[in-house]
Amino acid sequence: MQGSGEAALQGEWQQDTAALQKKLVNYSLYHFKFSCDSFFVSVKSFSKANGGYPDSCVQNGQWSEYAKGVYDQKHDTLRLKGLFTNADLTYKVEGGCFRSGKYEETFKLVKKADSVIQFFPTSSVIPFDARLIKRSTCIPKPL
Structure with missing residues (x-):
């Protein structure tokens, strides 16, 4: 059976936009969906510089990546481990635009309110707030 995960995380969380983002050359917006012990993340990235990707990959300085x-x-540390996917949740094959293969990310979490969590990514120095936009309840499924 699927694990039950963390009750406080169950549901969909959207990163708040911040005024600081307008000053950054590159930034990303996260959308998380936690269901029992599973996650799906959509990372929409924005860049005022191309960043070395072909124009066919970067549309007007924007692109999205997905993982599940x-x-x-444990305590205040959230670890996500999975694989990059396409938007339809099929696993992404190696090659093409952007990252493929293993997805691993770690965050320190600080609860600011029942529906607001501050995420401190270990891969960045810029924390962000995420708001609960849809609460759900874990109903474990067979693996």
Whole structure:
């Protein structure tokens, strides 16, 4: 059976936009969906500079990446482990635009309110707030 995950995370969380983003050359906006012990993340990236990607990959300085897998939370540390996917959740084959293969990311979490969590990514120095936009309840499914 699927694990139950963290009750406080169950549902969909959208990163708040911030005034600081307008000053950055590159930034990303996260959308998380936690269901029991599983996650799906959409990362929409914005760049005022191309960043070395072909024009066919970067549309007007914007692109999206997706991943799914399992998560684990111990105290204030959230670890996401999975694989990059296409928008339709099929696993992404190597090659083409952007990253493929393993997706691993770690965040320190600080609860600011029942529906607001501040994420501190270990891969960045810029924390962000995410708002709960849809609450769900874990109903474990067979693996």
